[in-house]
Amino acid sequence: MNKYFILLALGILIIAVGIVYRLFLLPQKSQPVVTGKTREITIIAKKDEWRFEPEIIDVNRGDKVLATIVNEDDYDHGIALDAFGISQRMPANSTIKVEFTATQEGEFPFYCSVPCGEGEVDGHKRSHFDMVGKLHVRSIISETR
Ligand SMILES: [Cu+2]
The missing domain is CATH 1.20.5 (Single alpha-helices involved in coiled-coils or other helix-helix interfaces)
Structure with missing residues (x-):
């Protein structure tokens, strides 16, 4: 042969x-699951708070997520959501759009990907490293069972 x-x-x-x-x-x-539904969410990097608002985001697995991300600060931030291959700079005082499909269920951290310093908020020290949040992707399969 x-x-x-x-x-x-x-x-x-x-x-x-x-x-x-x-x-x-x-x-x-x-x-992977695709529901064909679109979820629009808004995430705000609050001015001089080193915090994303909201920090917990719930979506259904399979949803297409359209995220509008606002940077209220006079300096740059970034947003990274490694599980879905997202990493984008958020220029000062601007709004960016990010789009992905939440194909896998679970809890996925998102965080600021651009070093943005630190400061004091209400007597507490906050910094770049506090800019973290969680994307919770719910299973729609287990809910129907
Ligand atoms: Cu940062």
Whole structure:
């Protein structure tokens, strides 16, 4: 037998196994879901507070999320949500838009990705490292069971 034929056959076998795994064997929990619904959310980097508002965001798994993110500060911030490949600079006094589909359920941290200093808010020290929040992606499958 020709070695190229063997390589080709192996390649096809690997792809076939991958397809079978994704279609039939991958646990439902790990399968990407798309609901076709759009969730619009607004996140504000509060002026001189080193804080995102809100810090907890709930969406349904499969939702397309359209986030409007406002930076009230006179200096830059950033927003990063590693789980969904998001990392964007938020220029001073501006608004950016970020879009992604929440394909996986779970709790995913988001945080400021641009060093933005520190200060005092109501007698408490706040800094860049306090600019963290959580995206909670609920499963719509388990809710219906
Ligand atoms: Cu920062």
